[in-house]
Structures are given as structure tokens and as C-alpha cells.
Amino acid sequence: MSLLIFALCLTVTVAANSDSNYYGRTKPAKVKQEKVTRLRFYLHDIISGKNPSAVRIAHANVTGGGSVDDSAVGFGSLFAMDDPLTIGPGKNSKEIGNGRGMYVSGSKDISKLTIVMYADLAFTRGKFNGSSISVFSRNPVAEEAGEREIGIVGGRGKFRMARGFVNIKTHQIDMKTGDAVLRYDATVYHY
Numbered sequence: 001m002s003l004l005i006f007a008l009c010l011t012v013t014v015a016a017n018s019d020s021n022y023y024g025r026t027k028p029a030k031v032k033q034e035k036v037t038r039l040r041f042y043l044h045d046i047i048s049g050k051n052p053s054a055v056r057i058a059h060a061n062v063t064g065g066g067s068v069d070d071s072a073v074g075f076g077s078l079f080a081m082d083d084p085l086t087i088g089p090g091k092n093s094k095e096i097g098n099g100r101g102m103y104v105s106g107s108k109d110i111s112k113l114t115i116v117m118y119a120d121l122a123f124t125r126g127k128f129n130g131s132s133i134s135v136f137s138r139n140p141v142a143e144e145a146g147e148r149e150i151g152i153v154g155g156r157g158k159f160r161m162a163r164g165f166v167n168i169k170t171h172q173i174d175m176k177t178g179d180a181v182l183r184y185d186a187t188v189y190h191y
């Protein structure tokens with residue numbers, strides 16, 4: 001009987017709580033051992049042709065006296081991307097995921113092309129099928145190979161609360177169209 005009353009009180013308390021507050025009690029978080037996983041895959045960023053994986057969705061309406069041109073990557077151009085991720089660099093290499101999001105050409109110095117990426121790189125095969133890593137970072141496209149690094153700020157699924165970085169190397173680029181295949185070497189810290 002007393003147990004029933006206790007249970008009732010508990011229910012009432014919880015209900016009152018959830019009605020009057022938008023927050024729960026703050027308590028120490030359980031600290032889990034962090035793990036590290038390294039990933040290597042290739043991202044295909046195809047701007048040209050009839051079936052591009054990245055499309056320009058906005059650009060600035062100024063020419064800036066010629067210093068900022070209207071090329072595909074001019075300062076202020078914003079792209080939406082749904083870039084395939086593959087195991088190998090080849091066009092027909094096995095697809096293991098997709099990188100979806102946006103990138104904006106963020107440097108006024110067009111000799112030092114820099115994009116800023118806001119993307120979710122998701123995996124659709126293997127151990128990390130259903131998981132993804134979140135990238136929110138400057139990507140200094142013009143930097144030397146080995147120097148190009150982007151930050152991982154989070155993730156989903158097995159990569160929930162991930163952090164880390166990706167070293168990017170251009171595997172192949174068509175200077176005329178801007179189509180590129182990039183090697184992503186990711187170091188992901190996660191729980």
C-alpha cells in the first residue's frame with residue numbers, strides 16, 4: 001500500500017517537474033573510454049556535366065572590379081553537395097557512403113582558394129553503415145598536400161559525439177571543370 005502511494009507521488013512529482021521546467025537535473029556524466037578509428041575513402045566532387053554531385057545554389061551579385069570573378073569558385077559562391085564516397089579513387093569504385101551538405105567559397109584572395117564546408121559524411125556499408133561524421137571547417141583547397149586538414153566536430157550513430165580531423169589529398173583534379181577526386185584520411189575519436 002505504502003509502495004503504491006510512493007509510486008503515485010513519484011508519478012505526480014515527475015509530471016509536475018516536466019510541466020514546470022524545461023530541464024532535468026544536472027549530474028556528473030559517466031566517463032567512457034574514448035576510441036579512435038582511422039578511415040580512408042575518396043570523395044568525388046563533380047561540378048560539370050548533366051549529373052553533377054555539387055551544384056552552385058547562390059553567388060554574389062558583384063564583380064568587385066575584376067578581383068572576384070564569376071568563375072565557379074569565385075568568392076561568395078555557395079554549393080550544395082551530395083558527393084559519393086568510395087573505397088578506391090576510381091569512378092566505378094565501390095560506393096560506401098555520401099557526403100551531403102554545403103560549401104562556400106570563403107576567400108577574397110582568389111589565388112588562395114579556400115572553401116568552408118558544412119557537411120555530414122555518412123556511411124552506407126560495412127561496420128559504420130548508418131553512422132556519419134560531421135564536418136564544419138575551413139578547407140584550404142590551395143594548400144600543399146599534407147597541409148590540408150579539416151575538423152570533425154561531431155557525428156551520428158557509432159560516431160556520436162565524435163571529434164577529430166581529416167587530412168585531404170587531391171587525387172585528381174580537372175582544372176577546366178573543377179571536378180575533383182579527393183582522398184580523405186580521417187582520424188576519428190569517438191565512444
Ligand SMILES: *[C@@H]1O[C@H](CO)[C@@H](O)[C@H](O)[C@H]1NC(C)=O
Binds near residue numbers: 061
Ligand atoms: C545585381 O542585381 C541587380 C538586380 O537584379 C541588377 O540590376 C544588377 O545589374 C546586378 N549587378 C551585377 C553586378 O550583376
Ligand SMILES: *[C@@H]1O[C@H](CO)[C@@H](O)[C@H](O)[C@H]1NC(C)=O
Binds near residue numbers: 125126130
Ligand atoms: C545499411 O543499413 C541500412 C539501414 O539499416 C540497411 O537497410 C542496409 O541494407 C544496410 N546496407 C548494408 C550494405 O549493409
